[in-house]
Amino acid sequence: MTDTPIKTHRDGHVLEVTLDRPKANAIDLATSRIMGEVFTAFRDDPDLRVAIVTGAGEKFFCPGWDLKAAAEGDAVDGDYGLGGFGGLQELRGLNKPVIAAVNGICCGGGLELALSADIILAADHASFALPEIRSGTVADAASIKLPKRIPYHIAMEMLFTGRWLDADEAARWGMINHIYPAADLMAEARKMAALLASGPPLVYAAIKEVVREAEDMKFQDAMNRITKSQFETVEKLYRSEDQLEGARAFAEKRDPVWKGQ
Template identity: 80%
Template structure:
């Protein structure tokens, strides 16, 4: 699953995905489709439990859409492949943790890609923006997601102005989980990924499906679906060996051994 545009590395149950398109890691159609294939394989591989997404180099995570490709004739409304732009934002059934390790500039579609992850770690020099407003277009995914991730008025300001903001501000508004020295970013991302990979995958899957599907539901309707096992992941969890193992391990005062089944 490795090409010159996207590098992948498996470390046990963790998949590392690195955008590698000098000089800015911008995403064209071919790269978006490749990312879609990579994240689809990650979703469907029972041996993989966590993914880390980052960018090559020290300056750019991802600036989003490749404007040079657009200038040479690529249609921005073309086929981005599975999962939509960047392969992650619209991928159905992706019920595994994804960590974005933002190693530099994340703007436009690159910021939208980062906020499609479950956890965002940022290097201390990372900067962010949604500059689409300045070119007369809409940051569509961010317009849907950002007001639900951070305070509404802050999200609207960032969307309306397209201004840049740094990692400290992103952390202040809760957009990123942690800020780290650049040299320690991937070390912390790997540490967190390993911790998650050792956890109960069926529970993680249930958490992610419930959070995603219940986002626009009334509380009681969502709770009723959970208690009646009407989410596929919850039904699978309640019938699993892992749930029995969790109860046994608690009674026996030992660490559980999760098998994902």
Template identity: 80%
Template sequence: MTDSPIKTETRGHVLEVTLDRPKANAIDLKTSRLMGEVFRDFRDDDNLRVAIITGGGDKFFCPGWDLKAAADGDAVDGDYGVGGFGGIQELRDLNKPIIAAVNGICCGGGLELALGADIILAADHAQFALPEINSGTVADAASVKLPKRIPYHIAMEMLLTGRWIDAEEAARWGMINHVHSADTLMAEARALADKLAGGPPLVYAALKEIVRDAEGSDFQTVMNKIARRQYPTVDRLYSSEDQLEGARAFAEKRDPVWKGR
């Protein structure tokens, strides 16, 4: 559908997802559910290895929740869909790399959406904030994630005051990975996605499951689970053709050919 708020394009093993909902790419319940379906299908498609999420236009990545839709009856605690708000934050077993290409204003739930990605690239004009405090609500996912990603006091300042920061400051605190000019952002995101798409998908899956579980576990517990192959992704990796291919390629001094099996 050409009028869909979600545009997708497949390039080899890479899925590009564009949130294209003028004027600001805000997310209502319908859009969130569509995003969940898109990322669920991405998760379940063995041919797709990496996804890029970006915003339509050159001013907004995403400002988060659509307050106009809320005023018209969209419940803030309504059905966001299979992946939670924005489709990726609560999608189970999403064990593939996701790159957020932040092409403009990224605030509220839009920042939470970006934080759901594994790597965040931003245009040099991008800005970030958590302005929920000004509308009397809680930036719930950011309250959980942000103090673990950047210095506690910086995260709390953003949460408690709604202060805006630019892309350079976001990079300085480690909130994002790299800053690029607006006209090179997508080229950089695509180059990174292509590099990841050429890597070992079973290793990526194991890494994401381990890292996700480690957020709520102690070091030794996680190490024991890896050693005992109690993570499904680790067990699959250690029994795979790709595991042997990596060793063979090293011994034969050639690039490995990853098959994801």
């Protein structure tokens, strides 16, 4: 794509999605709807296995909601499109790995977007915050997600005060996976994506569904759903060619060839 705030690049089984809205990569309603279409297409394309989401430039990953667009009439409760704000947070059935490559300032809805990914990699100059408190509003998705991802008291301090975390502190609290020099960030994200793309897509799908659905369930209730064949992705995996391929490859001492079937 060229004449759009969302640039995409496809490399084999990997889709790179770049938010490119100068000056700060903020998201308005129209951009959110495009992102929803992009991530829905990624979800539904059997040949795509992994996505990387990042921001253009070296300063901003995403500051979240475009306040300038809001001042000009974009309603904060308007039509964000498929998947809700940023196309990822509420996208049903997204059972493929998503990597966020945070290349700079990541705050507000931008942090919520990053938290919607499965793995978060960050440049060494990246910074993170939830500044909504200062504009008299609530970081709604972050209020749900963040206290489950990092220590409760740190999450609440971020929500209550809007204070910033640098990349080192974000990693210390477990918000992000790895920190890299800015010049190496995308190469490392692509390396991670290639590793995941070489893995078994049906297993990834089963992992994501089980993790998502079991989040608020008791352990035994979740296990009972598995044994009663109530997770669609798990049942598909157990009846797949890939399940047999994994066993054969192990017995034959060779690398498996995953087909996603």
